[in-house]
Amino acid sequence: MSSETNAPAPLPDLGPAAAELTRLLDGVRDDQLAGPTPCPAYPLQDLLAHVLGLSTAFQDAARKEFGPSTSTPPGSVPPPQLPLDWRKSLPASLAAMAEAWRDPAAWEGETRAGGLSLPAAVAGRVALDELVVHGWDVARSTGQEFRAAPGDLEIAYSFLAPSKDDPASRGGAFGPAVDVPDDAPMVDRLIGMSGRDPGWSA
Secondary structure, three states: OOOOOOOOOOOOOOHHHHHHHHHHHHOOOHHHOOOOOOOOOOOHHHHHHHHHHHHHHHHHHHHOOOOHHHHOOOOOOOOOOOOOOHHHHHHHHHHHHHHHOOOHHHHOOEEEEOOEEEEHHHHHHHHHHHHHHHHHHHHHHHOOOOOOOHHHHHHHHHHHHHHOOOHHHHOOOOOOOOOOOOOOOHHHHHHHHOOOOOOOOO
């Protein structure tokens, strides 16, 4: 048996999902910021502010630097106002988030996110899921093509799938799963699992 057979599975890389979301940000027009998103409570500007906040929170979770960013449950406070420099600050924060999770130590032990203590390996997958799903949100809200890496879709789907039959485990982060055919594209199945309608458009 070769040593490669016994090698641990590589850790997920948040870089491609962060880069795709950044690419989509480049296509956001100012006149779209007040428009709707697949998240009914969030116009696009609030969704982007939410993404900026979670990118900071998951940087801190990766580094085990606990404070307000990691102790606030999702949805417990309104998203902050989107800063005027978001076209620079949000891509920079997404890149820093991805880089923080490239440290193998980020995936070890326990951390905090959304006001909960949880295994760091779970928090890292939550972070990836957030990037992928919100990337789809931005794409649909602005009429752009969504180009997620197949491996990222698989990881995010595997993370959410166990919660379908256990609604309590979904907490307040996701609505009820939307039924999607088993033979639908993986991106549609993931989006349905996240509580969104894969056919939604602005």
